[in-house]
């Protein structure tokens with residue numbers, strides 16, 4: 360990571376602690392804003408947040424690992440999360456996987472070269488009666504067919 364990138368992160372985190380406070384309670388709001396701005400929370404950012412909040416970096420990392428909307432790696436500007444839980448699996452999740460992977464030329468777990476789209480699996484989205492279901496950024500889609508999934512992907516491509 361370049362020095363100016365580190366400096367930018369340090370000042371961003373400083374301003375977030377001014378906004379949200381510098382105690383443990385501020386951890387999730389700070390992580391959410393960092394995720395929204397940088398599409399991921401790097402090792403360096405995690406350490407700086409821990410230092411500012413006087414907590415252990417492991418605690419920061421475990422919160423990031425726990426919540427699916429937070430990520431330690433840099434994600435694309437759009438994140439597609441396809442439900443991998445049993446109802447969606449039985450409803451034809453694999454057909455959706457194949458269609459989306461073919462359309463984008465990447466696998467789930469990967470990000471397109473232009474950093475526009477990341478494909479991820481997620482656990483149940485609460486739409487089990489409308490599977491297969493997926494979430495694109497904040498929006499949830501159900502009753503997917505391969506054609507419908509590809510059309511949704513093409514809107515963000």
Ligand code: FES
Pocket residue numbers: 442443444445446447448482483484485486487488490492
């Ligand atoms: S199992 Fe997919 S939304 Fe619940």
